[in-house]
Each structure stands twice: as C-alpha cells, then as structure tokens.
Amino acid sequence: MSNVFAVAMSERLNSALLNNCSASNEKKLKKLVTMLSNEKLADLLTDANVDAERFTRAMYACEKVVKFASQAVSLNAKDLNENTYAIFRTAINCYRHDVLLTQAMIEASISRDVTVDDTVKHLVYVRNLIQTTETIAAQSQTSKDALLTLNIIKQRHDVKHAFSVDLTALAEALCVSFKIDFAKVEIEDENEEQAA
Known part of the structure; x- marks a missing residue:
C-alpha cells in the first residue's frame, strides 16, 4: 500500500x-x-x-x-510547537483522570493568566508565559485543530466546549517520545494525592 x-x-x-x-x-x-x-x-x-x-x-x-x-x-x-505540546500534555492528564478536556483548559494551557476551576487546575499543564487575548484565541484554535486532525481529541456533542481524549497508538508514541506517563490514575491513588 x-x-x-x-x-x-x-x-x-x-x-x-x-x-x-x-x-x-x-x-x-x-x-x-x-x-x-x-x-x-x-x-x-x-x-x-x-x-x-x-x-x-x-x-x-x-x-x-x-x-x-x-x-x-x-x-x-526545533519543530515542536510549544502551545500544541502544552495542550497535548493537558489532554493526556485529562485522559489519565477520566475528565473531559474543555476549551477553558485548552486556553489555560497556553497562558498562565487564564484560570480554570480549582477542581481541574491540577490537570492543566501551563506554559509559563502570558499571551494576549488574540494570541490565545488563534493559538488555541490552531493547536486544538491539530489535535482534532490527529484524532487525539474528539469534539463532544453532548457537552458544550468539551472534548474526549483518545489514546491512539500515535498519542501513545507521542507520550513515549515526550516521556509523559499515560497510565490511567486509579481513584484510590487520586484521593491519596489530593489528601497529601
């Protein structure tokens, strides 16, 4: 073929x-x-x-x-887009914790002055820089489109501005390459983490 x-x-x-x-x-x-x-x-x-x-x-x-x-x-x-990388890291955190990725989390990933609800704050991988509103809008759109094109995230039609994360072989290979843990977090482990 x-x-x-x-x-x-x-x-x-x-x-x-x-x-x-x-x-x-x-x-x-x-x-x-x-x-x-x-x-x-x-x-x-x-x-x-x-x-x-x-x-x-x-x-x-x-x-x-x-x-x-x-x-x-x-x-x-040299070829790595830092915004797409940050959103990917957040998406994998969402996958690991069985949480939907939201547009707010995507935007918070690329600019540290964008905030999200405290219940999901620990899942957001944040770039340590502040970007303009226009840059956040443009970069979150193109990076989100890249992950949609690669079928790593999928638009949810039952929840507004939310995406499910699919751990395809491509997503796994990216995790391995970036040295990102992609194993699901057990609920007991998560409760211990929050208590600590």
Missing part, C-alpha cells in the same frame, strides 16, 4: 509549483513530504484514522499537524 499521506503532500507540492509558489513555501512543502514519507509515522497516522485530505489545508495549519505528529518518531525541539 502506498503512503497516502506522502502522496497527498507531494500532490500539494506539485500543485504549488505549478502555481509559482514562493521558494520559502516550496522548501516547507518539501520538508513536509519528507516527514510524511516516514513509514512508521504513516502507520501511526493510518492507525489513528487521520484523513490524508486534511493535509491540503492552509500551510501553517498543515505544518503544525505534521510537525507535531512527527515528534512521535523523531523528537525535534
């Missing part, structure tokens, strides 16, 4: 070249084709039911998705 992700990105590159894309965009697209050509990454994306057509989106969004997913096979700090 051919690598549908690399094929889709190659087609996008060819189309961009036909439309006289900038040298900068050509270089970015070639890098994304190379990243998606990794068979281990392609297998993880296939296992997570990622739609290859999603890679035809805007350059920034596409780059964010591919660069984050590729961390599962080759950790590269």
Whole structure:
C-alpha cells in the first residue's frame, strides 16, 4: 500500500509549483513530504484514522499537524510547537483522570493568566508565559485543530466546549517520545494525592 499521506503532500507540492509558489513555501512543502514519507509515522497516522485530505489545508495549519505528529518518531525541539505540546500534555492528564478536556483548559494551557476551576487546575499543564487575548484565541484554535486532525481529541456533542481524549497508538508514541506517563490514575491513588 502506498503512503497516502506522502502522496497527498507531494500532490500539494506539485500543485504549488505549478502555481509559482514562493521558494520559502516550496522548501516547507518539501520538508513536509519528507516527514510524511516516514513509514512508521504513516502507520501511526493510518492507525489513528487521520484523513490524508486534511493535509491540503492552509500551510501553517498543515505544518503544525505534521510537525507535531512527527515528534512521535523523531523528537525535534526545533519543530515542536510549544502551545500544541502544552495542550497535548493537558489532554493526556485529562485522559489519565477520566475528565473531559474543555476549551477553558485548552486556553489555560497556553497562558498562565487564564484560570480554570480549582477542581481541574491540577490537570492543566501551563506554559509559563502570558499571551494576549488574540494570541490565545488563534493559538488555541490552531493547536486544538491539530489535535482534532490527529484524532487525539474528539469534539463532544453532548457537552458544550468539551472534548474526549483518545489514546491512539500515535498519542501513545507521542507520550513515549515526550516521556509523559499515560497510565490511567486509579481513584484510590487520586484521593491519596489530593489528601497529601
């Protein structure tokens, strides 16, 4: 079976070249084709039911998705988006504690001046910086879209502004790469933690 992700990105590159894309965009697209050509990454994306057509989106969004997913096979700090990483860490904490990820938690992950309810505060992995309202809105949207595209989080239709977290093989590989514990927390352990 051919690598549908690399094929889709190659087609996008060819189309961009036909439309006289900038040298900068050509270089970015070639890098994304190379990243998606990794068979281990392609297998993880296939296992997570990622739609290859999603890679035809805007350059920034596409780059964010591919660069984050590729961390599962080759950790590269230069390609890591810190906002997506922070939201991913919060999502995994939610998974471990059987709690829904909320839009408020997503926003609190990327700016330390955004607060959440005390009952979930311990689950939020917070970047130690303050961002503008506009940056929070834009970055939370694109990072959330990246995790939705990768099927790590899924929109809940029964709860407003909430997402369930799916521990796919891709999400597990990302956890291993980032050295993040993804084991479910037992309720007794959680009660002991809160009492301490």
